[in-house]
Each structure stands twice: as structure tokens, then as C-alpha cells.
Amino acid sequence: MTQPIGYFVHHQGRGHALRCAAIAHALSPGRPIRIFCARADIFPELPPHASVEVIESLFELQGDEPSGPAHLDTPQTLHCAPVGWGGIRRSMGTLAGWFAQQNPALMICDVSAEIAQLCRICSVPHVCVIQHGDRSDQGHVAAYDGAAGLLAPFSRSLAQPEWSVARNARTCFAGGIGWRNTAIGREAARARIGIAPDEEVIVVMSGGGGSGFASASLGVGARTAISARWISIGTVQRDWHATEPPNLEHRGWVDNPLDYIEAADLVVSSTGNTTCEQVLGIGRPWIAVPEWRYFDEQHCKAAALECAGLAACAPHLPSSAHRWRALIEQAYMTHDAERQRAMLDPDAARTVSSWIETLIARLWSGDRHDAIDRKRHDA
Numbered sequence: 001m002t003q004p005i006g007y008f009v010h011h012q013g014r015g016h017a018l019r020c021a022a023i024a025h026a027l028s029p030g031r032p033i034r035i036f037c038a039r040a041d042i043f044p045e046l047p048p049h050a051s052v053e054v055i056e057s058l059f060e061l062q063g064d065e066p067s068g069p070a071h072l073d074t075p076q077t078l079h080c081a082p083v084g085w086g087g088i089r090r091s092m093g094t095l096a097g098w099f100a101q102q103n104p105a106l107m108i109c110d111v112s113a114e115i116a117q118l119c120r121i122c123s124v125p126h127v128c129v130i131q132h133g134d135r136s137d138q139g140h141v142a143a144y145d146g147a148a149g150l151l152a153p154f155s156r157s158l159a160q161p162e163w164s165v166a167r168n169a170r171t172c173f174a175g176g177i178g179w180r181n182t183a184i185g186r187e188a189a190r191a192r193i194g195i196a197p198d199e200e201v202i203v204v205m206s207g208g209g210g211s212g213f214a215s216a217s218l219g220v221g222a223r224t225a226i227s228a229r230w231i232s233i234g235t236v237q238r239d240w241h242a243t244e245p246p247n248l249e250h251r252g253w254v255d256n257p258l259d260y261i262e263a264a265d266l267v268v269s270s271t272g273n274t275t276c277e278q279v280l281g282i283g284r285p286w287i288a289v290p291e292w293r294y295f296d297e298q299h300c301k302a303a304a305l306e307c308a309g310l311a312a313c314a315p316h317l318p319s320s321a322h323r324w325r326a327l328i329e330q331a332y333m334t335h336d337a338e339r340q341r342a343m344l345d346p347d348a349a350r351t352v353s354s355w356i357e358t359l360i361a362r363l364w365s366g367d368r369h370d371a372i373d374r375k376r377h378d379a
Helices: 015-026 086-102 113-121 138-145 165-169 186-193 215-224 257-263 273-282 294-307 321-333 337-341 348-363 369-378
Strands: 005-009 033-037 050-054 106-110 126-129 149-152 171-173 201-205 229-233 248-250 266-269 286-288
Touching: 005 015, 005 086, 015 033, 015 106, 015 273, 015 348, 033 086, 086 113, 106 113, 106 348, 113 126, 113 138, 149 348, 165 171, 171 348, 186 257, 201 257, 215 229, 215 248, 215 321, 229 257, 257 273, 266 273, 266 321, 273 294, 273 337, 286 294, 286 321
Parallel strands: 005 033, 005 106, 033 050, 106 126, 126 149, 149 171, 201 229, 201 266, 229 248, 266 286
Antiparallel strands: none
8 A cells, every 4th residue: 555645734824735735636646645734724626635634723722721831931942832732732643643553655744843843753754845034943953854855835046045055955946836827818817807908006915824014004105106006905904094095995805816916017015935926927026025924934035036136125015105116116127027937837746746756765765875975965
């Protein structure tokens, strides 16, 4: 019987689930995949050989359990490991039980340093999905050092400069994994969302993993570029002092963000993985503004985008008209649609599935040469 693959999916945002589904579809139907996640409703359609087992969240206190022991200090080798949470015990117990019963060929962790370390403790080889950010802490280092390989859901061109040659050699870079290009063309997209062909349109996008942009800054931007129609999608924090002009419209959460990107002359967005893939795939002048995330993930992603010449970046939404004008001018002047689209590999899912199967074959062949060579290289 073919050994199954396990897959942990973090339920914040949508990118984790989208790339999991893409990999599941690309893997052989003969390779069973068990997905562990705190939510089942974030996944697109999965193939028959993949199934989701809902576990309790590792990051949220369940019910009215006592939280007293959770005040214990967290060791530097862990990130989120409060003591006394029954939900964590039950979820980790579910994973450990599945490990013992199914003898998985591999576990993919997207993302949790604790689960990655649990895999290694339970003698299960694992792959860590890596993200941007300052992840030099002991928890991430332990998870990465103990992994059989690393998977980056972005182009090698967006690797952070401080990452070592040895680490990049262990990494499968897969820009666009989970990206589905369902573009219908600029004119059709504009018609679908009710925008005239000749309107100048600036689209503002807030991702699904946070609390969104504040409306006050968007008001400043819309008053600065008053000839353009500004449309925000996603979550916007409403400010009582925003004094929003009539050319700014908030449409909230929409099911078709790609239509808005296609329709836009300019995009202002956060730098979550899914949002970045959408903007890069369509290829639009872009102002990238990171939202708060753990380990400065989006700030480091924005820096990588700017270094690669893919977007005009700012550490936060501009607070003045002159800063808005400078960023808008920079976004238009430096725009290179071909360079943006080159960041996404249309065969990323197949590349990853082939890498995974090769990794599994090497892990279970009994050949120690790769491990020995890796130790020499890291030394």
C-alpha cells in the first residue's frame, strides 16, 4: 500500500488552502493525502484521493477552559505553545495518532513550527513551507533544520538576500503555486464590475488575513488623484475623521477580485501571498503596502518585491498628498508587466509534485549520501 502524505494547513487567509489544493491535484491519484486544518470551508474542490480532517485551532482558546497555566513563559524554540489548552492537546493527539496508524511518507507543514517539530519528534519526515519575514528565531531554525526539504510558494527571484546558499539549495521555489489565471480581459472585466472603458480606476485591495487598510489614508489618496475613480475591496477600517471624497467607493468583500485587478489602471494592495500572485499574474502598476503580520512577513515580502522591480512599496499607507503623488508616479514609471508575470510558473504544481515524489523516494530508499552531502555543504 502506498504511504500517504499528511498536510497541515493554517486557516488564516486563503493562500495556504489554495496551494494545498493545487499540490493535491498534481500528485498521483494513487497517493492518499490527509489534510489537517481548523476549517474545511476555505478549500476549493479537492481530488478524490485528498480528504480534510478538521482539528481544533492551535491558536485560539476553546470554550471556557482555565487559562492560568498559559501564563508560563514560552521557550525560545517555540512560538505558540500555551500550557493548559485542551484544544492543542486534542489536535496534537490526533496528528500523533494518525502518524502511528498510517506511517506517512511525508508531512507538509503550512505553516506551524510546532507541528514541524512534532513531526520530527514522532519520526515522520516533513517539509516546511517557508514564507518571507525575519524567521531567524530558534523555533523557525529548529523546524527548518529538521525538515527533509523546504517549499517556497514564490519565485527564487524573491528570496531574501540573507538566506544562505545551503538553504536555497534545499528549497523548491514554486512561484504561482495555487494561482489560477481566470482572467477574462480588461474590457470584459470592466463591464462585469460596472466601470466605463475610459475611466481611470485605482483599485485598493485588503487581504483576508487581517483587519484591512484604514479609510483615512485612502481618503487622502482619492483627494490627491481626484480624476481617478477609487474602489476598495476587502476589509477597510472606517475612521470617523476620514472625510472621504465622492470618487472613493468601498465595495467590501467580493468573490471576483481578479476582475477588479484586470479593470484597474493601478492597484494598491497589501502583500499577502495570494494577493501578490493575482497582481503579478495580471501585471498592473502596483503600490505594495504591507499589513502587520507575525515576523514582519509582509514587510519583508514588500522589500523583496521592490528589490526585484515589481512594485512601488511603502511601509504603510501614505499620510500625505505629496507622498501619494510620489508613489503613484513611481508605480507607473517603473511598471514592467512582463517582469511581473515572469514571477509565476504555470507548471508550479507539477514542479512541486515531482519534487515531493523524488524527495519521498530518496528518503525511503535507505540511501544516506544525500544526507551526508547536505551536512558537508551546511558545514
